[in-house]
Amino acid sequence: MENLSKKNNILQNLSDIGLQRILAPAALVLLYIFFGLFGRNFFSYDTMVNIFDSSYYIGFIAIGVTFVIISGGIDLSVGTVMMCSAIIGGTAYKTWGWPMWISLLLILAVGIAFGFINGLLVSRLKLPPFIATLGTMMISMGVGSIVANVRSATFPTRASEDGWFKSIFKYIGDDGFSIPTGAFVLFGVAFIAFIILTKTKMGRYIFAIGSNKEAARLSGVDVKKWEMMAYVVAGATAGIGGISFAAVYTTVMPAQGQGFELYAIAGAVIGGTSLSGGIGTVFGTLIGVYIMSVLRAGLPSMDLQAHYQTFFTGVVVIVAVLLDIYRTQKASVIKIATPSKE
Amino acid sequence: MSETNNLVLSMKNIDKRFTGVHALKGVNFDLYEGEIHALVGENGAGKSTMMKALTGIFPKDSGDIIYLGKPYKPGNPKEVLEEGIGIIHQELNMMDQLTVAQNIFIGRESTKLGGLILDKEAQYKRTLELFGRLNMDIDPLEMLGNLTVGKQQMVEIAKAVSHDLKILILDEPTAALTETEINELFTIMRDLAAKGVGMIYISHRMDEINQITDRVTVLRDGEYVGTKTTLDVSKEEIISMMVGRVIYEEPKSKSNVPEGAELVLQVDKLNAGRMVRDISFDLRKGEILGFAGLMGAGRTETARALFGADKIESGQIRINGELVHITSPMDAVSHGIGYLSEDRKRYGLATGLSVSDNAILASYDMYENGLFIHAKQVEKVTSGFVERLRIKTPSLNQLLKNLSGGNQQKVVIAKWLIKNSDILIFDEPTRGIDVGAKSEIYTLMNELVKDGKSIIMISSELQEILRMSDRIVVMSEGRITGKLSIEDASQESIMKYATMQKYKN
Numbered sequence: 001m002e003n004l005s006k007k008n009n010i011l012q013n014l015s016d017i018g019l020q021r022i023l024a025p026a027a028l029v030l031l032y033i034f035f036g037l038f039g040r041n042f043f044s045y046d047t048m049v050n051i052f053d054s055s056y057y058i059g060f061i062a063i064g065v066t067f068v069i070i071s072g073g074i075d076l077s078v079g080t081v082m083m084c085s086a087i088i089g090g091t092a093y094k095t096w097g098w099p100m101w102i103s104l105l106l107i108l109a110v111g112i113a114f115g116f117i118n119g120l121l122v123s124r125l126k127l128p129p130f131i132a133t134l135g136t137m138m139i140s141m142g143v144g145s146i147v148a149n150v151r152s153a154t155f156p157t158r159a160s161e162d163g164w165f166k167s168i169f170k171y172i173g174d175d176g177f178s179i180p181t182g183a184f185v186l187f188g189v190a191f192i193a194f195i196i197l198t199k200t201k202m203g204r205y206i207f208a209i210g211s212n213k214e215a216a217r218l219s220g221v222d223v224k225k226w227e228m229m230a231y232v233v234a235g236a237t238a239g240i241g242g243i244s245f246a247a248v249y250t251t252v253m254p255a256q257g258q259g260f261e262l263y264a265i266a267g268a269v270i271g272g273t274s275l276s277g278g279i280g281t282v283f284g285t286l287i288g289v290y291i292m293s294v295l296r297a298g299l300p301s302m303d304l305q306a307h308y309q310t311f312f313t314g315v316v317v318i319v320a321v322l323l324d325i326y327r328t329q330k331a332s333v334i335k336i337a338t339p340s341k342e
Numbered sequence: 343m344s345e346t347n348n349l350v351l352s353m354k355n356i357d358k359r360f361t362g363v364h365a366l367k368g369v370n371f372d373l374y375e376g377e378i379h380a381l382v383g384e385n386g387a388g389k390s391t392m393m394k395a396l397t398g399i400f401p402k403d404s405g406d407i408i409y410l411g412k413p414y415k416p417g418n419p420k421e422v423l424e425e426g427i428g429i430i431h432q433e434l435n436m437m438d439q440l441t442v443a444q445n446i447f448i449g450r451e452s453t454k455l456g457g458l459i460l461d462k463e464a465q466y467k468r469t470l471e472l473f474g475r476l477n478m479d480i481d482p483l484e485m486l487g488n489l490t491v492g493k494q495q496m497v498e499i500a501k502a503v504s505h506d507l508k509i510l511i512l513d514e515p516t517a518a519l520t521e522t523e524i525n526e527l528f529t530i531m532r533d534l535a536a537k538g539v540g541m542i543y544i545s546h547r548m549d550e551i552n553q554i555t556d557r558v559t560v561l562r563d564g565e566y567v568g569t570k571t572t573l574d575v576s577k578e579e580i581i582s583m584m585v586g587r588v589i590y591e592e593p594k595s596k597s598n599v600p601e602g603a604e605l606v607l608q609v610d611k612l613n614a615g616r617m618v619r620d621i622s623f624d625l626r627k628g629e630i631l632g633f634a635g636l637m638g639a640g641r642t643e644t645a646r647a648l649f650g651a652d653k654i655e656s657g658q659i660r661i662n663g664e665l666v667h668i669t670s671p672m673d674a675v676s677h678g679i680g681y682l683s684e685d686r687k688r689y690g691l692a693t694g695l696s697v698s699d700n701a702i703l704a705s706y707d708m709y710e711n712g713l714f715i716h717a718k719q720v721e722k723v724t725s726g727f728v729e730r731l732r733i734k735t736p737s738l739n740q741l742l743k744n745l746s747g748g749n750q751q752k753v754v755i756a757k758w759l760i761k762n763s764d765i766l767i768f769d770e771p772t773r774g775i776d777v778g779a780k781s782e783i784y785t786l787m788n789e790l791v792k793d794g795k796s797i798i799m800i801s802s803e804l805q806e807i808l809r810m811s812d813r814i815v816v817m818s819e820g821r822i823t824g825k826l827s828i829e830d831a832s833q834e835s836i837m838k839y840a841t842m843q844k845y846k847n
Binding site for chain 1: 649651670671672674675676681683688689690691692693694695699702703704706707710713714715717757761
């Protein structure tokens, strides 16, 4: 009996140190192998490209939303802001005749502007983040439709002169061989986000604010400024997401984007970001996003329609959070060091 | 009627231990029908613990409770109330958005049609009748939140009394009341006493104890000191019973601050809310200025105003002779003030972050190049302070929530030392910390002032005040009621000022 409990203790300690960090990546690898074994044609280069292609835009906004969640807030507007900025950029190019590169910068600027507004509403005007970003979610959806006059915006095709920007996210050679270069862009943005979160004052302040806002304030931290910056980052990633969406899908419809924010939040949560703030990693978020993408690509290969993806994503979110709660509970039980009674 | 017939409650040899703390050491207390019995003692003397043992918040370890002539084992608070023991806490526990009548009869609503529908009419009548019995004049249909604090408290008393009470416990009921309201409260208390309700009255205000109570029981450090008839005992006697004669630690005999030490902080007529009225004092370089007083005297509020955490209404603050404007903690920190909160988990620490993250939190500006943090330098400086303050942690990356209270406190101190703050406000620096860590923090404070830092130390422990301070400021009810040099200070003189009501509201 004693031996058994000792063994359990060792297992528990192991799980406390490492399991959380390796659980999500391990789940991703296992899922990939699972679909590879049981799905049709899953282990193929095309599927891989497909997985990468379908995860850019959610990936970008998930990184941004990770900043906001770590700061102790939530951003429901990232999805619609992304689509709003994309459609405004498309309208600028097509209807107003702006040059391509300025239109792309406009997409980024619109995203940042919305982030700025969210940040002001939350940090200065003290609106609860849920309400503030629920409002901007609807506003951005409306703004996109108004600017585009309820018409879809079509970006140039790859063949046309202004189609160069598509190669940023996907390189297609003359022989039709394609490289998902967008993955590198996503990793690049993720790396910058990682550096900001861990190596700069801003990142550390965002963690401190999310962990204990009042303590941060009483340490002389400019809480308003840095809390706002988290939302600005989310806005910026929504802008980058908008560019990637335009590049991959070419046509942007008005009033799209609702629901994307929930996938972004789900990605962050699966990756171990805590909704109560102060805990989270960019790496975890990327893993979360790819778990969802693999589900999306893998389920059809097992003759399950794509909408099963939402079902299973929901299951994954719940399991991930349950595991997290269970783990922290166990950790606190160990800390109190109550004598075991078995 | 013989006396034993009249005895409602008798508590004998009540003992209670928490982990590491012997909170009640064989305490006695009894209460007669219609008696108002004061229970007094310093903060932490065991008054609340005693009342919690009586009302079933937690069980006693040993001792006897005799209630209405029978051995009594309190169940949960709701059962206790139904059995006739009610308690009015300092903070009101009612719902602002409901009417007076709804608040009083919540959970016991009048109904009709076999319990399906609320009978507002009947409830209104019940409330009016209750108020009539208590000579209270309050509209049962008024929203509770629209009443003054004093009236709300009366509603709470009415609610308790509606349970047909034998014992009513009042825990500092006058703390938030104006003088008129206090008088009204006393009238109601005398009325209840005439009806035979025994009352346990917890208060720090000596004048009120003289005015309203029949007997006084004094507790000190969880021990029973004695019970006196109020008429036979003077204020000074009660105070000396409260503070006791035993000195556990040698108090400081004289100030360590040299004559003519420069003034680092001058506060002139600071006002900030109800609890900070006309506060003026000076702090000299190398001085530990003790802020003594009872809980709720306004010391923490003063510190928070000074630190920019709460809004300052008026008054001037000079640092090193220069007039400064402090509107936020950022300002205060940039002027070299550091604040160690009394509630470190809420206001001092991000317990979900690491030791190093917490220690460096106020000082990132000093350890970055505008773009990146100098991780190596941060590690060097934090590990240096971890060593100097003897913070026991397995590593700099350990999460703060896994450290003991004393070590957490040291991390907060490290935070301000890394920031190189010159004026340190220590608000209850040793609260919830074990004895060993306590004396380490004392040693550290003495080292700091030797290095030329200045410390404002807020403490509710008189021995701590006397042991550490060079000078003492005593506050009561939001005002400074006394200033003492360490040479003149004694537990009695401090308590005298601390229980003084200098101005009525």
